[in-house]
Amino acid sequence: MKKRVLIVDDALFMRSMLCDIFSEAGWNVVSEADNGEAAIDEYRIHQPDLVTMDIVMPEMGGIDALKKILLEFPQAKIVVCSALGQKNLILDAINAGAKDFIVKPFQSHQVLEVVGRVVNEL
Amino acid sequence: MDIAKFRDMFLAETTEHLELIVNILLRLDSDPEDQKEIDALFREAHSIKGMAATMEYGEMARLAHHLEDHLDHCRKIGQITRIEIDWFLEAADLLEALLDDIRNNRPESSVDAFTATVPETQPAALPIAAEPQNSDPADSKRNLSIQLSLHETVAAPGPRFLVLLKRLADFGTVLKSTPSKEDLLQGDTPSQLLVQLETDTSPEEISQQLEKYSELQTISFPVAEEKKENKPKNKPIEKTVRISTELLDHFINLTGELITNRYQLQNALKKQDWNELDEGVGQLTRLVKNLHHQVLQVRMVSLESLAGRLSRTVHDLSRSSEKEVTFQTDGMKIELDRAIVEELTDPLIHMIRNAIDHGIEKSGTVSIRAWRERDQVLIEIADDGGGIDLEKIRERALEVGLLTPLQAKSIRNYDLLQLICQPGFSTVEEVNETSGRGVGMDVVKTAVEHVGGILLIDSTAGKGTRFTLKLPLSLAIIRVLIVECADIRMAMPITRVVQTVEIAASEVQSSGKQLMIHYQNELLPLLSLRKILKLPKGGHFDPISVVITEVLGRRIGLVVDQLVRQQEVFIQRLPAPFDQIRGCSGGTILGSGEIIFLLDLQSLFERRRN
Numbered sequence: 126m127k128k129r130v131l132i133v134d135d136a137l138f139m140r141s142m143l144c145d146i147f148s149e150a151g152w153n154v155v156s157e158a159d160n161g162e163a164a165i166d167e168y169r170i171h172q173p174d175l176v177t178m179d180i181v182m183p184e185m186g187g188i189d190a191l192k193k194i195l196l197e198f199p200q201a202k203i204v205v206c207s208a209l210g211q212k213n214l215i216l217d218a219i220n221a222g223a224k225d226f227i228v229k230p231f232q233s234h235q236v237l238e239v240v241g242r243v244v245n246e247l
Numbered sequence: 248m249d250i251a252k253f254r255d256m257f258l259a260e261t262t263e264h265l266e267l268i269v270n271i272l273l274r275l276d277s278d279p280e281d282q283k284e285i286d287a288l289f290r291e292a293h294s295i296k297g298m299a300a301t302m303e304y305g306e307m308a309r310l311a312h313h314l315e316d317h318l319d320h321c322r323k324i325g326q327i328t329r330i331e332i333d334w335f336l337e338a339a340d341l342l343e344a345l346l347d348d349i350r351n352n353r354p355e356s357s358v359d360a361f362t363a364t365v366p367e368t369q370p371a372a373l374p375i376a377a378e379p380q381n382s383d384p385a386d387s388k389r390n391l392s393i394q395l396s397l398h399e400t401v402a403a404p405g406p407r408f409l410v411l412l413k414r415l416a417d418f419g420t421v422l423k424s425t426p427s428k429e430d431l432l433q434g435d436t437p438s439q440l441l442v443q444l445e446t447d448t449s450p451e452e453i454s455q456q457l458e459k460y461s462e463l464q465t466i467s468f469p470v471a472e473e474k475k476e477n478k479p480k481n482k483p484i485e486k487t488v489r490i491s492t493e494l495l496d497h498f499i500n501l502t503g504e505l506i507t508n509r510y511q512l513q514n515a516l517k518k519q520d521w522n523e524l525d526e527g528v529g530q531l532t533r534l535v536k537n538l539h540h541q542v543l544q545v546r547m548v549s550l551e552s553l554a555g556r557l558s559r560t561v562h563d564l565s566r567s568s569e570k571e572v573t574f575q576t577d578g579m580k581i582e583l584d585r586a587i588v589e590e591l592t593d594p595l596i597h598m599i600r601n602a603i604d605h606g607i608e609k610s611g612t613v614s615i616r617a618w619r620e621r622d623q624v625l626i627e628i629a630d631d632g633g634g635i636d637l638e639k640i641r642e643r644a645l646e647v648g649l650l651t652p653l654q655a656k657s658i659r660n661y662d663l664l665q666l667i668c669q670p671g672f673s674t675v676e677e678v679n680e681t682s683g684r685g686v687g688m689d690v691v692k693t694a695v696e697h698v699g700g701i702l703l704i705d706s707t708a709g710k711g712t713r714f715t716l717k718l719p720l721s722l723a724i725i726r727v728l729i730v731e732c733a734d735i736r737m738a739m740p741i742t743r744v745v746q747t748v749e750i751a752a753s754e755v756q757s758s759g760k761q762l763m764i765h766y767q768n769e770l771l772p773l774l775s776l777r778k779i780l781k782l783p784k785g786g787h788f789d790p791i792s793v794v795i796t797e798v799l800g801r802r803i804g805l806v807v808d809q810l811v812r813q814q815e816v817f818i819q820r821l822p823a824p825f826d827q828i829r830g831c832s833g834g835t836i837l838g839s840g841e842i843i844f845l846l847d848l849q850s851l852f853e854r855r856r857n
Binding site for chain 1: 402403405406409410413414417431432434459460461
C-alpha cells in the first residue's frame with residue numbers, strides 16, 4: 126500500500142515541489158495545507174503516515190501545529206522543513222517532537238531519505 | 248569537556264571526603280546512635296558516588312552506591328553497629344585503594360568481592376536489610392558507548408545530532424551524552440556526539456538503524472579501554488592545595504604594593520635620592536616579608552587530617568590486639584608545611600604502632616601532642632606502657648656489633664636508646680603483622696631528618712616511652728647559620744644548631760686523642776669542620792668559634808673558622824647528579840650573588856663513621 130503524506134507549507138511553490146517529489150517516489154499525497162490551523166484539520170481527517178511541516182507560516186506556525194497534532198495523536202510522524210538560518214527553530218521543533226527535519230533548499234533524494242527512514246522507524 | 252583535567256581536583260576532594268568518612272566512623276564508634284553523624288556519613292558516600300560517576304570511575308561509583316544503600320538502612324534503624332562500623336572502615340580502605348589506582352593511572356580494581364557482602368545487621372533490622380544487593384540492576388542490560396560523527400557537508404549538525412540522540416533514546420536509556428541534549432538545544436555545534444546508552448539492543452542492530460542516516464560519517468562503539476586512551480597517560484599528579492579567596496586577595500594587594508614600590512625605587516634611583524631609596528628598600532623588605540609569610544600560609548596544613556588517620560590506626564590495632572587503648576590528641580590545630588606532614592605520616596603511624604604493640608601491655612594511653620616553640624614545631628608521641636628495656640638494647644647492640652663489649656658497659660642510657668634507630672636494629676625477633684611491616688625506627692629517623700628535624704627518644708622503665716620530633720615549620724625557606732671555613736662559606740639549618748659559643752683555646756681539654764670542651768656540665772667532643780670536609784688545615788684562632796649541634800643523637804662541638812651570621816634563605820634542592828653529594832642537602836644564592844651550600848651534618852657524620 127502506498128504511504129500517505131500531508132504537505133504543509135504556506136508557499137505554493139514549495140508544496141508543488143514536494144508534491145512532485147513524493148508522487149514520483151510512489152507516495153500518495155493525501156492533502157495539502159497552507160497554515161497550522163488547516164494542517165490540524167487535515168490531519169484529523171486523513172491521519173496520514175507522515176507530515177512535512179513548514180515551520181514559519183502566517184497565523185499558526187509549524188511548531189504550534191506540531192504540538193497540537195502530537196497532543197491529539199502522539200504517534201504522529203512529523204518532519205519539519207526549514208531554511209538553514211533557522212537552526213534554533215529546528216531545535217525547538219525537534220524538542221517538541223518532530224521526528225526529523227529537512228533543510229531548504231533541498232534535493233529530492235535528501236527528502237526521500239529522511240521521510241523514508243521516519244516512516245520505517247519501528 | 249575534557250574530564251581528565253578535573254582528575255586532580257577529583258582526587259583531592261575525594262581524599263578529603265574519605266578522611267571525613269573515617270573520622271565520622273570513629274566518632275560513631277563511641278556514639279552509635281548519633282543521627283547527625285549517620286546522616287553526615289550518608290552525604291559523604293553520596294558525594295563520592297556523584298563525583299566518581301561523573302568522572303566515569305565505575306567501580307568507585309558502584310562501591311559508594313553500595314555504601315549509600317546500606318547507610319540508608321542504618322538511617323532507618325537509627326543506629327549503626329560495631330560490625331557495621333568495621334565493615335564501613337573496610338570499605339573506606341577499598342575506596343582509598345581505588346583512589347590509588349586512579350592516581351597511578353591503573354585501571355580500577357574490581358569491587359565485586361566487597362559489594363557482594365553486607366554487614367551483619369542488628370536483629371531489629373527491617374526486611375529491607377536482607378537484600379541491599381539489589382542496588383545493581385544494570386546486569387541484564389548492557390552499557391554501550393556510541394560515538395558518531397557527521398560529514399562536513401551536513402547542513403545543520405546541531406539539530407542532526409539532536410535527532411540522532413532522540414533516535415538512540417528509542418533503543419534504551421541515554422545515561423549520558425557529550426554534548427548533552429540541553430547543550431544541543433542551546434545551539435552547540437559539536438564535531439561528534441558521544442552517547443552512553445543503557446540498552447538491551449545489540450550494537451549490530453543499532454548500527455543498522457544508524458546506517459540509514461547518510462549524514463553520518465562514522466559510527467563507532469568505543470570500549471572502555473579506548474576511552475581511557477583519550478586521557479593523558481602517566482601524567483604526573485599535580486599536588487594541589489586549597490586556598491581561601493581571602494588569601495588570594497592578600498596576594499593581589501601585595502603584588503600591587505610591590506609594583507608601586509618598584510616605581511618608587513626607580514624614581515629614587517633616577518633622582519639619586521638616597522633617602523627615598525633607603526625608604527623604598529625598607530618598604531620592599533616589609534613587603535617581601537609579608538609575601539613570604541602569606542606564601543607559607545598557603546603551604547600550611549593542620550595536623551588534623553593526620554590525627555584522623557592516627558586515631559584510625561589506634562582503633563584498628565586495639566581491636567586486633569585486644570588491648571584497650573585510649574588515644575589522646577592535643578594541639579592538632581598546629582600547622583606545618585604540607586610536604587613535612589606528608590613525609591611524616593607513615594613514620595608517625597609507625598610510632599603509634601610501636602607504642603601499642605611494644606609499649607602498652609593490656610590497657611593504656613597513647614597520646615600525640617603538638618606545639619610551637621619559636622619557629623619550630625614539636626610533636627610528641629607518648630605511651631604509658633612498660634618503657635624500652637635498656638638491657639635488651641644492650642644485648643642486641645652487642646649481638647649485631649653496634650657496640651664493643653667495652654662500649655656496652657660504659658655507654659650512657661640516653662645514647663643507648665638512640666641505638667634503636669640504627670639500621671638493622673630490632674629487638675623483636677618474630678615479625679608480627681602490626682610492627683613487622685618493614686618500617687623500622689631507622690626509617691622514622693631518616694624521614695624526620697630528611698625534613699630537617701631531630702628525633703629524640705626518651706623512655707623510663709615502667710612509665711612509658713616518649714618520642715619527640717623537632718621540626719622546622721617549612722621546607723623551602725629556612726633560617727640558617729652561615730659559617731666560614733678556609734674562606735668557604737657554608738650554611739647549616741638553625742634547627743640543628745643548639746648554640747654557638749666562642750671559647751678560649753685554653754678551655755679546650757683533651758682526653759686521649761679526642762679534644763673536648765665543657766658545655767653545660769657536659770664534656771662534648773670537639774670536631775673540626777675543616778677536617779671533616781678535608782679542607783687544608785688553617786691557622787689557629789683564639790677565641791675558637793664553636794657550633795654546638797646534635798648529630799646521631801649526640802651533642803658535639805663543631806669548630807669553624809668564623810661564625811658569619813644568621814639569615815633566612817630560600818633553599819633549592821640540587822639537581823641530579825649533584826643531589827648525590829653526601830653532606831650537602833641543597834644550595835642557596837645570597838643577595839650578593841654568592842652560592843652557598845647547605846651542610847647536612849647528619850650524612851657528613853655518617854660518612855665519617857663508615
